[in-house]
Amino acid sequence: MIKRLIVAEKNSQANSYAQALGKFSKTGASYIVSKLNLHIAPAAGHLLDIVNDIEPAYKEPLPYFPEEILYGFKPQGAKKSDRDSHLKTIKFLYNNLKKEMAWADEIIIGTDPDREGESIFYTLLNQFPEYREKVKYRLWANSLTKEGIQHAYSHLRPAHETYNFFIEADARRTADWLVGVANLTPLVRKVLKSKGQLQEIKKAAHKKGYEKLSVGRVKAPIMNLIIENDNKIAGHVPKDFWKIEVKDENGVVFANNQIFGGNKNSQSESDAKQVLENLSREAKVIDVVKEVEDKKAPFLFNLTQLQAYMSQHYHFSSAQTLSVAESLYQKKVMSYPRTDSKLITEYEFTYLKANLKKYQELLGKAFSPAYLEARKKYVNTDKVKEHYALIPTETLPVLEELSHDERLVYETVTTRMLMMFEKDQKLATTKVTIDNGKEFSVSGTVILEEGWHNMALKSKKEKEPLPNYEKGQLITVENIIKAGKTQPPARLTESMMLKTVLVKYGIGTSATRASILAGLVRDGFVELDKKTGQYKPLEKARKTIRVLEELGSQFANPEKTSEWEMTLKLIGEGKLKADEFLEGIREEIRETVKGQVN
Known part of the structure; x- marks a missing residue:
């Protein structure tokens, strides 16, 4: 009978696999399902991390590109006793996995079903290249229920189908280390020190409990977006504009798209008044369009x-x-x-x-x-x-x-x-257009049947339905000039960053965006208003981005980052080579370092 090993990402996951796949026993860190001749051995997330010495980056001229990226144990913890305990645990799990890989005839990747899960497994496997040929299958379990795991185990995927996710993850991790840890962080610190600003940042960091200063390939463009948004808000100069509205005897307001002044044109209030003078106090209903729409329930959540x-x-x-x-x-x-x-x-x-x-x-x-x-x-x-x-x-x-x-x-x-299972929401929409020397219109929507909308949060008050208008009807109206001022752009919120901004530039993934944004707040680069969800840049971010701009670096450019993210996606799909991407990153690092002396 073939001896099989599932490598799980963590102990809780390994335990779930064992409970779902049959009666099991436990030996050391491993779960044994004897009936299937199956062992399940857990890691603890990333057992191995990049451990290259970064002292040369601070002592020798940049750029710093080590001949080889080295992986090893990097114990975590604030105290030495915590680090010692963590090191003991990860060494134990590492040695257990090595022993289990030697025992098995076939190895099944059972880490979390994503890019990071592939990275955890293959980074470990690369320490034992002699077992590479044993890696046959991928357990892709989107659910940890008994039924979900059993379904995934009976539908194992060939391991090669997901291998490119590791290539992408490895390229991303290497690029992030080369950019942030090995080059940009020491470079920016060096420039800030020469300006006499580094000590100021260190003092503020110590006072607030922030991390001193680090520069990342993905952190920098996000900071830049928040800074640009803040600058546009601060630099906004309100401009006057005027619009003409028509109100009938029922209080219904009809609008027109024409704007006088503002950012659109140089027209003034007198131009609006001139148009107003030519409008009649009696308007004719020239069109009434009624439509009934069956609105489907929203998409499921990602x-x-x-x-x-x-x-x-x-x-x-x-x-x-x-x-x-x-x-x-x-x-x-x-x-x-x-x-x-x-x-x-x-x-x-x-x-x-x-x-x-x-x-x-x-x-x-x-x-x-x-x-x-x-x-x-x-x-x-x-x-x-x-x-x-x-x-x-x-x-x-x-x-x-x-x-x-x-x-x-x-x-x-x-x-x-x-x-998804409930009836559609049925809406009746009416658009009424009138003419009193110029066309004005109004639209109204009435919910005929709530359907799935009964279960939705009602964030807005339902508008009053429009009165019945008939084509050809004459109505008495009041013509009004409404004054207004242009508004600054909306301040970026967490919701906006997640739904539109970061997605637009392809920065990060669903798995990483939350931690990137949280890290910027935690490390004192940006401030998050918990009530409004709005971001504001702090001086630490401004100084960091200013240095990168002075160096002529593309690492703070969201558009360039978007290109790199697309390249990484194509690497994950097996359409591009990681080596070409990494060489492009090294070249941009070289150009950034050159900017120091220009």
């Missing part, structure tokens, strides 16, 4: 959309939402959270449909389902390549046993899933 939703409605930070979602995943009641997909496969739809009544009863959402067949907006097996959308698992929690935050996130995700 992590970014959930983070934005929780930020907008409950003031959760993105890191907080991810942490809670991961906790629910570990408790086996929610699917794998680090997903970019808003789709599920036929397999997930089948179990959701089978358990639909249980979910409804759990949340107190009683309705007669209208859609019991899979619809392409939500279910598309062919388009789910890695992870499916965030949904509840077959295992229902006892809501009272969840923490407040866990319950809120679980109910939010499950409610969004239930909407």
